[in-house]
Amino acid sequence: MADITLHHVPQSRSDRVLWLLRELGVAVDVRIWPFDKSLRGRDFLALNPAGRVPALELDGQAIWESGAMIELLCERFGQLGRPPGDPERAAWLIWVHFAETLSQHAAACTQQHVALREDWMRSPTVMKIEAARIGKCFDAIEARLSGDWLLTGFSAADVAVAQAVDMGRRFHRIGARPRMAAWLDRCQARPAWAASQGGVGVYTQEFYEVPDA
Known part of the structure; x- marks a missing residue:
C-alpha cells in the first residue's frame, strides 16, 4: 500500500x-x-x-x-489515464495540462479579488482581462464536448478541467454553454467529487463581479 x-x-x-x-x-x-x-x-x-x-x-x-x-x-x-500507445494519449495530456491554462487565469482573478484586500491594490483592467480569458477557455471546453466526457470515457482529464472550471466560474459565468454546463453537472454529481469537498476554502462568495474602473 x-x-x-x-x-x-x-x-x-x-x-x-x-x-x-x-x-x-x-x-x-x-x-x-x-x-x-x-x-x-x-x-x-x-x-x-x-x-x-x-x-x-x-x-x-x-x-x-x-x-x-x-x-x-x-x-x-492504473486508472483514469491514457498510457503511451493509447489513441487518446495526446488528447488526454492536452486536456490534463489545459486545466493549468484555465487555472492561471482563475488564480490571477483570485489574487485581485481575494488576496489583495485593499481596493487601491486592485486593477479592474486586470480583472476584466483575466475574466475574459476564462471565458475563452470555457469556449474551448464547450467546443470540445460532443458526448458525456472530454474523451471517450470519464478520465483524469475531466477531473483536472472540471476543478479548474469550478474555480473559474467564480469570475466568469458559464452562461450559454449548455454542453459544458451539463458536463460540469455530471462531474460534480460523482461521489468522489463530493468526498473531496469540505473545509474552509479560499472563496467567500459564489461570484465576484468586476468593479467599475
Whole structure:
C-alpha cells in the first residue's frame, strides 16, 4: 500500500488531486493548510519550493505540480489515464495540462479579488482581462464536448478541467454553454467529487463581479 500525504487548501488546485485520489479509491492522509503566509514557511517550502499547493508526499518523495501528480497517480494506480500507445494519449495530456491554462487565469482573478484586500491594490483592467480569458477557455471546453466526457470515457482529464472550471466560474459565468454546463453537472454529481469537498476554502462568495474602473 502506498504511503500518501496530500498537503491541501480547499478550493485550490489541490482539490483536483484530492478528487482524483477519491476516484482512484486510494487511501490518503490529508493535511489542510490555511490560505496564508504559512505556505511560504520553511516546512512547506521543503515540500513545494514555490510555496503553493498542492504538495504530495508519495512513498517519502515530495512531488509538486498538480499535472505531474495526476500523471504519476494514474500511472501508479492504473486508472483514469491514457498510457503511451493509447489513441487518446495526446488528447488526454492536452486536456490534463489545459486545466493549468484555465487555472492561471482563475488564480490571477483570485489574487485581485481575494488576496489583495485593499481596493487601491486592485486593477479592474486586470480583472476584466483575466475574466475574459476564462471565458475563452470555457469556449474551448464547450467546443470540445460532443458526448458525456472530454474523451471517450470519464478520465483524469475531466477531473483536472472540471476543478479548474469550478474555480473559474467564480469570475466568469458559464452562461450559454449548455454542453459544458451539463458536463460540469455530471462531474460534480460523482461521489468522489463530493468526498473531496469540505473545509474552509479560499472563496467567500459564489461570484465576484468586476468593479467599475
